[in-house]
Structure formats: structure tokens, C-alpha cells
Amino acid sequence: MAKKIYLADDEQDIREILTEFLSNAGYEVTAYKNGDTLFSAFQEKPCDLVILDIMMPGSDGLSICKKLRTISSVPIIILTAKDSESDHMKGFMYGGDDYLIKPFSPSLLVVRVNALFRRVEMNIPVKADISFGDVCFSWEKHNAIVKEHDIGLTMTEFSLLGCLMEHGGTAIPRNEILDKVWGIDSTEIETRVVDETVRRVRQKMKTAGSKVRISAVWGYGYKLEDCNE
Numbered sequence: 001m002a003k004k005i006y007l008a009d010d011e012q013d014i015r016e017i018l019t020e021f022l023s024n025a026g027y028e029v030t031a032y033k034n035g036d037t038l039f040s041a042f043q044e045k046p047c048d049l050v051i052l053d054i055m056m057p058g059s060d061g062l063s064i065c066k067k068l069r070t071i072s073s074v075p076i077i078i079l080t081a082k083d084s085e086s087d088h089m090k091g092f093m094y095g096g097d098d099y100l101i102k103p104f105s106p107s108l109l110v111v112r113v114n115a116l117f118r119r120v121e122m123n124i125p126v127k128a129d130i131s132f133g134d135v136c137f138s139w140e141k142h143n144a145i146v147k148e149h150d151i152g153l154t155m156t157e158f159s160l161l162g163c164l165m166e167h168g169g170t171a172i173p174r175n176e177i178l179d180k181v182w183g184i185d186s187t188e189i190e191t192r193v194v195d196e197t198v199r200r201v202r203q204k205m206k207t208a209g210s211k212v213r214i215s216a217v218w219g220y221g222y223k224l225e226d227c228n229e
Contacts, residue, residue, distance in 0.1 A: 002026055002027055002028040003026075003027050003028065003048040003049065003117060004027075004028045004029075004030070004047040004048050004049075005022055005027050005028065005029045005030070005047060005048065005049045005050070005051065005113070006029075006030050006032065006038050006041060006042060006047045006049075006050050006051070007019065007022075007029055007030070007031045007032065007038075007050075007051040008031070008032045008033075008034060008035045008037070008038040008050075008051070008052050008053060008056060008061065008064070009031070009033075009051075009053040009056070009079065010033055010034060010053065010055075010056045010057055011053075012033075014053075015031040015033075016031075017106055018031075018051070018106055018109060019031050020106075021106035021107065021109065021110055022109070022110060022113065025110045025113070025114070027113070030047070033056075033057075034056045034057050034058045034059070035052060035053075035056050035058065035059050035060065035061055035063070035064035036058045036059050036064070038050070038052070038064065039059075039064050039067055039068065042068065042072070042074075043071070046072060046074065047074065048074070048075075048117075049074065049075045049076075049077070049113060049116060049117070050068060050074055050075070050076045050077070051076075051077045051079065051109070051113075052064055052065055052076060052077070052078055052079065052096075053079045053080075054078060054079065054080045054081070055080075055081060061078060061079070061080075062078070062094050065078065065094045065095055065096050066094040066095065068095070069094065069095035069154065073153075073154050073155050073158075074155075075097045075098075075116045075117075075119075075155055075156075076095065076096045076097050076098075077096070077097065077098045077099065077100065077109070077112060077113070077116070078096040078098070078099040078100075079099070079100055079102060079104075080099060080100075080101055080102065081101070081102040095154050097116060097154065097155060097156045098112050098115075098116060098182070098193075100112065115182060119155065119156075119159055119181065119182065130162075130165045130166065132165055132168060132169075132212060132224055132226065133210070133211055133212040133224075133226035133227075133228060134146055134147065134210050134211055134212060134226075134228070135161075135165070135205070135210055135212050137161065137162060137165045139162060142158060144158065144161055146205065146208040146209060146210040147208065147209055147210075149208060151204045151205060151207075151208045151210075152204060153201065153204065154200075156181065156182075156197055157197060157200055157201045157204070159180075159181045160177065160181045160194075160197050160198065160201060161201050163177055163180050163181055164214065164222060164223070164224050165224065167223070167224075168224065169223055169224055169225060169226070170223060171217040171220055171221055171222065171223040172221050172222060172223065173220055173221040174194050174220075174221045174222075175221075176221070177194050177221060177222070178193075178194060181194075181197075194222075198214050198216075198222055201214060202214050211226060211227045211228045212224055212225070212226055212227070213225045213227055
């Protein structure tokens with residue numbers, strides 16, 4: 001069965017072009033003129049992936065992204081015409097999984113969509129649960145538990161923590177994280193995406209009261225540390 005994608009952009013030409021490319025790639029696409037309409041549709045019938053333009057009439061794409069994260073962990077791609085770090089970081093802070101800066105090639109969007117779905121599929125195979133310090137991680141149940149409570153990770157955050165958990169206290173380079181979590185290399189996405197996702201996971205673990213920390217290894221990558229040891 002074809003994966004369902006909801007797309008919101010206020011420019012008709014862009015909606016039509018992106019819908020055509022994604023449909024030709026085998027996806028079932030529904031396009032909306034604004035994010036509010038998309039959100040209402042999602043509440044009635046969720047899809048498999050959402051693509052949101054930032055600048056739209058009514059609620060902007062970042063606001064819709066934030067609202068979606070209160071009800072779903074659906075993969076979200078943010079589209080922005082603003083080449084500013086602020087917009088990119090806000091997209092990730094609000095729960096976006098990837099972003100593209102306009103103008104971009106429609107075929108690049110298809111590559112990013114394919115990569116996101118590959119990441120989802122990577123989490124499907126049953127793997128043994130992992131424990132590190134006070135964190136219990138389950139690929140099968142798709143949760144990370146601290147003190148008997150799920151810390152509430154998005155798909156990207158979950159994949160990143162899983163990558164670190166599988167390496168225990170061993171450091172893993174940023175480029176390897178990009179490949180394993182995003183399914184693409186550092187020439188296609190900036191390493192600051194890793195840094196921002198790590199920041200969000202750190203905050204959620206801290207809020208949950210975990211003694212496990214994600215530590216930066218300067219000039220290399222990240223590793224887990226148990227502060228109880």
C-alpha cells in the first residue's frame with residue numbers, strides 16, 4: 001500500500017510540482033493551501049509523513065509542526081525560503097525531522113522523503129532491548145523509559161538515542177550518526193542537525209530525571225555517560 005503524504009504550501013505551482021514528483025515516486029499525496037487545513041485533515045485521518053512550508057496564511061508551518069507533535073510522532077519535513085539558522089533551528093526545536101531551503105530540486109525532496117521512510121523501516125525489525133544506566137530502550141516498543149516513564153521522543157530523536165545506546169559508552173562520529181539516523185551523508189545535510197537533535201534528547205532525558213548524559217567528544221562526535229558511576 002502506498003505511503004500517504006500530506007503537503008501544505010500556499011503556492012499552487014509548488015503544490016502541483018511536488019505532488020507530481022512524489023506521486024511518480026509511488027506516494028499518495030494530498031496537498032493543502034495552508035497548514036490549518038492540513039492539521040484538521042490529520043486529526044480526522046493521520047498520514048505517514050507531513051511536508052510543511054513555513055510561510056503560509058493563517059498558522060505558519062512551525063506552529064503546525066508544534067501542534068502535530070502534541071498528537072503524533074509522524075515524520076515532518078520543513079520547507080523554508082529563509083536561509084537563516086533561526087528558522088532551521090526552530091524547525092528542529094518544534095519537532096521537525098528534516099528541512100529544505102527554497103528553491104530546491106523536487107527530486108531532492110523525493111530523496112529526503114525516501115530517506116525518512118527508510119529510517120522508519122530500520123526501526124521495525126525486532127532487536128533486543130538495551131539498558132544503559134537508568135535508561136531502558138526498546139526498538140520493538142518504540143520507547144525509551146526512565147523511572148518507569150516514556151520520555152516521549154520523536155522518530156528522529158528515538159533513532160539517534162538508539163544509535164548511541166547500541167554503542168554504550170563508546171564514542172560515535174557525527175558522520176556515522178548522520179548515516180545511521182538520517183540515512184544520508186554529511187554532503188546532503190549539515191552536522192548541526194545532529195547537534196540540535198542531541199540537544200533536544202539531552203533536555204528530555206534531563207527533564208525525566210535521568211543520570212545518563214550525552215557527552216560531546218570534541219572534533220569527533222558523541223557518547224553516552226552514566227553520571228552515577
